[in-house]
Amino acid sequence: MIIAIDGPAASGKGTIARRLAAHYGLPxxxxxxxxxxxxxxxLEKAVDFEDVDTLAALAGALDLSALDPESLRAGPIGEAASRVAAIPEVRAKLLMLQQEFAHQPGGAVLDGRDIGTVIAPDAPVKIFVTxxxxxxxxxxxxxxxxxGEDxxxxSVLDDIRKRDQRDSSRSSAPLIAAADAEIIDNTALDVAASVAAALAIAERRRPR
Structure with a gap:
């Protein structure tokens, strides 16, 4: 079973994805x-964000096992991530890596911005969190x-709006809900209610 969870920045899609993965015992x-x-x-290597070849090479050399979630969540990195995500050559390098993860035996849960539309359009469970x-x-x-960030x-709201605009307007895999995705607007929901809504969708749509 593949569960695809998409949504904009800080929508809570990551929390929901982790909870569903734990519930179903999926990676x-x-x-x-x-x-x-x-x-x-x-940022570390001071690469120009117009240097597409070098950025694509960085993407091609990524090792999933070496990713450190905590160190990658600092504010400036989020802005840099949004910029490189708009580069088709970077997305192409990461496409196969994500698809292989999604289609491993037994399935997986993935969250991002183009899971249901590009990475795993065949996923039986598609949720768009906003x-x-x-x-x-x-x-x-x-x-x-x-x-501890100052x-x-x-400034955070301004950054969110800029990222929304960049993610939704990019030419390659823009942020958009898949036609067959179910929408969860959790503006007024807490974490427990958001997870419960997602679990209800997964139970309704997962293969029997």
Whole structure:
């Protein structure tokens, strides 16, 4: 069983994906970490974000087992990830890696922005998680402050809106709900209610 969970930044899709993966005993991949890793590599090596060949080479050299989620969640890396994710050559390098993970024996849970439309369009369970920019910015601000980052609510909201615009308007695999995805708007939902809604969808749509 493949479960594809898509949505914009700070929508809660990662939390839902992890909970569903634990519930069904499936491996989970936060595909955003792949782009964060490429973005982090670009920042570390001072790579120009117009240098497509070098960025694609960084993507091609990624090792899933070496990803460190905590270190990849810093604020500047999120912005860099959004920029490299808009580059078709980077996305092409990461496509096969994600598809192999999705189609491993028994299935998997993947969350990102193009899982149901590009990575695993054949997934029986497709969920698109969203919330208002203001609600998502408030969540992200709380998360960043909790990690000791000095950010303002206004700057986080501005970043969320910029990332939404970039993710939705890019030419390669734009952020969009798959035609057959079920939508969860969790603006007014807590984590437990969001997970319960996703689990209900998965139970209804998973192969028997």
């Amino acid at each position: 989970h991949l936060d595909t955003g970490l792949l782009y964060r890793a490429v973005g982090a590599g670009a 919330a208002t920019p203001e609600a998502r910015a408030a969540r992200r601000h709380k998360e960043l402050v909790g990690r 950010v303002t609510p206004e």
